[in-house]
Amino acid sequence: MKELQHLNKYFLKYKAKLLLGVLITIIAQIFALFAPKLIGNSLTIVEKYINKEVTDIAIVKNELLFNILILIGAAALASFFTFLMRQTIINISRYVEYDLKNEVYQQYQNLSTNFYKKNRTGDLMNRISEDVGKVRMYAGPAIMYSIRTITLFACLVPLMFITAPKVAIYTLVPLPILSFLIYKLSRAIQKRSAIVQQFLSKLSTFTQESFSGVSVIKAYGIEPQTKTTFDAMVIEGKQKNMDLVKVQAWFFPMMILLIGASNILVIYIGGQQYIRGDIEFGVLAEFIMYVNMLTWPVATIGWVTSIIQQAEVSQQRINEFLKVEPEIQNLVTEETPIKGDIEFKNVSFTYDDTNITALKNISFSLSSGETLAIVGKTGSGKTTILDLISRMYDTDNGVIEIDKTPIKKLHLDSLRNAISIVPQDAFLFSESIKENIKFGKEDATDEEVIAAAKFASVHKNIIGFKKGYDTILGERGITLSGGQKQRVSIARAIIKDPNILLLDDCLSAVDTETEEEILSNIERITKNKTTIIVSHRISSAKNADKIIVLDDGNIIQNGSYDDLIEEDGYFKELYLKQLSEKDL
Numbered sequence: 001m002k003e004l005q006h007l008n009k010y011f012l013k014y015k016a017k018l019l020l021g022v023l024i025t026i027i028a029q030i031f032a033l034f035a036p037k038l039i040g041n042s043l044t045i046v047e048k049y050i051n052k053e054v055t056d057i058a059i060v061k062n063e064l065l066f067n068i069l070i071l072i073g074a075a076a077l078a079s080f081f082t083f084l085m086r087q088t089i090i091n092i093s094r095y096v097e098y099d100l101k102n103e104v105y106q107q108y109q110n111l112s113t114n115f116y117k118k119n120r121t122g123d124l125m126n127r128i129s130e131d132v133g134k135v136r137m138y139a140g141p142a143i144m145y146s147i148r149t150i151t152l153f154a155c156l157v158p159l160m161f162i163t164a165p166k167v168a169i170y171t172l173v174p175l176p177i178l179s180f181l182i183y184k185l186s187r188a189i190q191k192r193s194a195i196v197q198q199f200l201s202k203l204s205t206f207t208q209e210s211f212s213g214v215s216v217i218k219a220y221g222i223e224p225q226t227k228t229t230f231d232a233m234v235i236e237g238k239q240k241n242m243d244l245v246k247v248q249a250w251f252f253p254m255m256i257l258l259i260g261a262s263n264i265l266v267i268y269i270g271g272q273q274y275i276r277g278d279i280e281f282g283v284l285a286e287f288i289m290y291v292n293m294l295t296w297p298v299a300t301i302g303w304v305t306s307i308i309q310q311a312e313v314s315q316q317r318i319n320e321f322l323k324v325e326p327e328i329q330n331l332v333t334e335e336t337p338i339k340g341d342i343e344f345k346n347v348s349f350t351y352d353d354t355n356i357t358a359l360k361n362i363s364f365s366l367s368s369g370e371t372l373a374i375v376g377k378t379g380s381g382k383t384t385i386l387d388l389i390s391r392m393y394d395t396d397n398g399v400i401e402i403d404k405t406p407i408k409k410l411h412l413d414s415l416r417n418a419i420s421i422v423p424q425d426a427f428l429f430s431e432s433i434k435e436n437i438k439f440g441k442e443d444a445t446d447e448e449v450i451a452a453a454k455f456a457s458v459h460k461n462i463i464g465f466k467k468g469y470d471t472i473l474g475e476r477g478i479t480l481s482g483g484q485k486q487r488v489s490i491a492r493a494i495i496k497d498p499n500i501l502l503l504d505d506c507l508s509a510v511d512t513e514t515e516e517e518i519l520s521n522i523e524r525i526t527k528n529k530t531t532i533i534v535s536h537r538i539s540s541a542k543n544a545d546k547i548i549v550l551d552d553g554n555i556i557q558n559g560s561y562d563d564l565i566e567e568d569g570y571f572k573e574l575y576l577k578q579l580s581e582k583d584l
């Protein structure tokens with residue numbers, strides 16, 4: 001229960017509701033207890049009338065009527081309070097589930113990109129859905145059934161012992177066996193369900209991939225192989241489900257068997273006592289009802305135990321992530337306005353998972369309003385520079401300064417708010433184009449969205465779609481071309497009106513004409529913005545104030561465009577190569 005203590009703060013938050021829930025559960029249970037006693041009394045009075053111990057039929061009728069009315073009233077109240085019980089306790093578990101999901105999600109948001117590289121998306125999703133769901137079972141049903149069982153036992157057992165002690169003992173004896181067997185069975189069911197669950201994740205990943213990659217499957221003509229793999233998986237799934245069903249099938253027969261056994265015991269022992277005249281007939285009937293009332297709560301002890309065990313394991317998995325300290329920490333309380341001077345002083349950076357030193361002793365400076373172009377072979381460290389500026393990672397060696405302040409001493413939100421980054425692989429959400437652009441500025445007007453799209457030379461494409469800016473993207477909607485995606489992503493960055501604009505090879509999928517149009521737009525609006533353009537194309541570097549050429553994490557050339565096309569080296573080679581390609 002150590003891990004589940006994490007939930008105490010939520011129970012404390014909802015303590016008033018919880019206390020009310022406990023009270024209602026107790027009341028509901030007490031009303032439910034009326035039935036056996038009243039039915040027992042009714043049978044006893046009838047028996048007394050038959051045995052002529054009571055001769056006045058009016059007395060019998062009155063008593064029966066009285067019992068029936070109370071019985072109806074108690075049943076109605078028990079149902080009403082049972083309804084309220086679910087409304088309070090189960091609602092609390094939903095609130096706790098909601099809070100816990102938010103807490104985990106908030107933590108996911110705080111964690112740095114490195115965390116996401118180390119953990120699989122499926123696992124992250126599982127902890128926020130499956131695991132939180134299992135914890136909810138503890139916060140709701142487990143608590144509710146425990147209170148019910150405790151109340152029932154607290155009221156019923158003394159009552160049974162007062163009424164008929166010997167029959168009481170025989171009624172209670174089989175119950176722990178029932179509880180133990182249910183516990184064992186629940187564990188076995190849960191283990192097998194977990195296996196089925198895991199298998200279902202595997203199956204859905206496979207089907208999802210084969211649907212998303214259907215064009216590759218068709219192009220390579222591998223539909224039969226895919227079908228064979230799917231068939232094999234389905235057979236495996238059937239086997240796993242059969243294993244589960246076989247154990248599940250034991251559940252109700254076993255309960256019925258044990259209830260039956262308890263009933264027989266009560267009838268046998270109670271019957272003997274009745275024959276001896278130790279108890280009345282009504283008491284015998286009362287006890288048969290007690291057995292049936294106790295069976296389900298006792299069975300739930302086993303079930304609840306296994307729910308709690310599962311919740312403990314799930315909460316442990318959740319806590320593991322909640323305890324992770326974000327690698328990138330905000331160390332400043334006051335917001336720090338950012339102008340956009342950038343300086344790298346002997347910066348080196350090694351990715352700790354691959355141990356690749358992506359940057360080696362890099363130094364350069366850029367004044368606010370200037371444009372820097374970074375050119376270099378693939379894997380030379382260009383993206384790493386941009387990631388360090390936006391503090392996706394922290395440097396090992398050297399200092400990065402923005403506005404003459406080390407980047408770690410800037411407020412993290414201020415820094416990220418001042419930056420717009422257009423990544424290499426434009427990621428768009430499965431929402432409308434408008435929503436995707438407005439991601440850069442939530443309260444942007446339609447005019448601003450259109451202006452940003454025009455700026456990124458994608459407006460004409462967008463209005464060509466039937467639903468224009470309301471066109472839904474992604475799985476539910478249309479797929480944009482690579483170049484269109486890049487341009488929507490540029491529009492999203494521009495609408496934010498940042499002081500620092502980082503463009504990571506984001507024009508690679510557009511034709512040279514559109515590239516030139518976008519570049520001249522960028523030049524126009526970035527007069528007072530610090531801009532870094534990463535590109536494989538010389539044309540993107542043409543208007544930059546400064547250019548650096550990277551090779552294997554080192555700056556091998558730097559200077560202006562005019563200087564570098566004269567200087568022998570990688571830049572000139574690339575320039576001549578791309579010039580000749582243009583001539584072709």
Ligand SMILES: Nc1ncnc2c1ncn2[C@@H]1O[C@H](COP(=O)(O)OP(=O)(O)OP(=O)(O)O)[C@@H](O)[C@H]1O
Binds near residue numbers: 353358424
């Ligand atoms: N997240 C990462 N984890 C580990 N290693 C990485 C990571 N990102 C990049 N690297 C490695 O760091 C080196 C520099 O990568 P980077 O992405 O900065 O290069 P790049 O110049 O932007 O390449 P490209 O032009 O292909 O985008 C590469 O060797 C790459 O394999």
